Amino acid sequence: HEHANTTALEALPLRDNLRGQSPYGAPQLEVQHLLNTNENTHPVPQRVADAIGTAVHEAAASLNRYPDREFTELRQRLAAYVGHGLTQDNIWAANGSNEVLQQVLQAFGGPGRRVLSFPPTYSMYPLLASGTNTEYISGLRGADFTLTPNSAAQQVKETQPDIVFLCSPNNPTGTALGLDVVEAVYEAGQEFNTMVVVDEAYEEFSLDGTQSALTLLPGRERLIISRTMSKAFALAGARLGYLATSPQVTDALRLVRLPYHLSAITQAAANAALKHVDVLLGTVDEIKSQRDRIVDELQQMGLSPAVSDSNFVFFGWFEDAHAVWQGLLDRGVLIRDVGIPHHLRVTAGTAEETTAFLVALREVIAA
Numbered sequence: 001h002e003h004a005n006t007t008a009l010e011a012l013p014l015r016d017n018l019r020g021q022s023p024y025g026a027p028q029l030e031v032q033h034l035l036n037t038n039e040n041t042h043p044v045p046q047r048v049a050d051a052i053g054t055a056v057h058e059a060a061a062s063l064n065r066y067p068d069r070e071f072t073e074l075r076q077r078l079a080a081y082v083g084h085g086l087t088q089d090n091i092w093a094a095n096g097s098n099e100v101l102q103q104v105l106q107a108f109g110g111p112g113r114r115v116l117s118f119p120p121t122y123s124m125y126p127l128l129a130s131g132t133n134t135e136y137i138s139g140l141r142g143a144d145f146t147l148t149p150n151s152a153a154q155q156v157k158e159t160q161p162d163i164v165f166l167c168s169p170n171n172p173t174g175t176a177l178g179l180d181v182v183e184a185v186y187e188a189g190q191e192f193n194t195m196v197v198v199d200e201a202y203e204e205f206s207l208d209g210t211q212s213a214l215t216l217l218p219g220r221e222r223l224i225i226s227r228t229m230s231k232a233f234a235l236a237g238a239r240l241g242y243l244a245t246s247p248q249v250t251d252a253l254r255l256v257r258l259p260y261h262l263s264a265i266t267q268a269a270a271n272a273a274l275k276h277v278d279v280l281l282g283t284v285d286e287i288k289s290q291r292d293r294i295v296d297e298l299q300q301m302g303l304s305p306a307v308s309d310s311n312f313v314f315f316g317w318f319e320d321a322h323a324v325w326q327g328l329l330d331r332g333v334l335i336r337d338v339g340i341p342h343h344l345r346v347t348a349g350t351a352e353e354t355t356a357f358l359v360a361l362r363e364v365i366a367a
């Protein structure tokens with residue numbers, strides 16, 4: 001596939017730390033049920049799609065000019081959405097939270113610097129690290145994939161990272177971290193001036209009682225909470241990620257962003273969407289109930305789903321997880337083999353998709 005011409009690639013003067021690496025490559029296949037990339041599988045509600053269409057249409061006539069480099073209206077709308085007393089000065093945005101995270105690495109990572117994270121976690125972190133020539137350090141979790149405040153703080157002290165990436169709810173396991181972990185990591189990183197990023201891409205799907213790290217921002221100027229419109233907002237195709245942090249950090253990110261990185265079309269689409277937050281988030285409760293249904297039914301099947309604060313479920317145990325993945329694909333259901341032995345991950349979508357997944361899984365297990 002991507003590597004058809006490996007020899008020719010190796011002949012290029014590619015940076016050493018990119019040699020032999022594979023690009024991010026969740027399969028994009030034409031399958032009836034696409035439950036592999038944790039998108040919101042519900043289409044954008046028609047009236048929001050219409051509002052986006054109108055806004056983009058209006059923006060089109062001015063495409064001869066560069067867009068607002070400061071995306072001021074968008075930062076105001078995002079600040080209003082995240083609340084917690086934050087203003088536009090606390091908000092930054094880019095083309096997906098992937099780009100937001102890359103900019104954090106460009107500003108605070110780079111050659112001679114290191115980022116600590118705790119696998120299994122979001123697979124883009126090591127790729128963003130190598131893309132910016134930042135050393136990636138794999139921290140350790142407990143056998144059940146949990147991370148305690150003490151263990152996390154100890155690992156920060158040992159590795160003295162420039163940046164820590166915490167993912168909460170964590171992809172691929174789905175479980176949120178306690179705020180005590182975030183506090184302990186920030187505290188342990190004080191003496192090294194460590195930047196602490198909490199990637200809350202899936203925060204809107206959290207279980208009752210799970211708290212956002214936004215509550216920890218006051219007094220912690222090196223804390224960054226990353227969010228996205230790709231998941232709960234059902235706008236993965238629009239490419240809009242953002243973060244909340246101190247104004248000093250957003251000033252640092254201005255040094256590395258490309259001029260006009262958010263196109264006029266992206267800004268128009270995101271602003272129009274943010275006028276309809278309630279409609280856009282209208283599917284979240286239904287997705288959470290499908291998520292809980294998947295957890296219940298997998299338990300009844302004798303499997304072990306992880307606690308999920310997200311719109312996906314991580315589950316095992318299979319002798320040969322890849323064979324189960326293939327069996328599901330043969331039945332028109334694409335889920336994710338995240339490369340963790342004996343485990344798979346499925347996105348919670350509509351009731352029909354959940355049913356299709358569960359029916360197919362029962363068949364595969366019985367086969």
Ligand code: PMP
Pocket residue numbers: 037038095096097098099122167170171199201227228229230236239240241
């Ligand atoms: N963080 C996590 C944990 C994710 O799972 C994803 C998407 N898979 C992202 C960030 C990036 O999403 P986007 O660039 O679409 O905002």
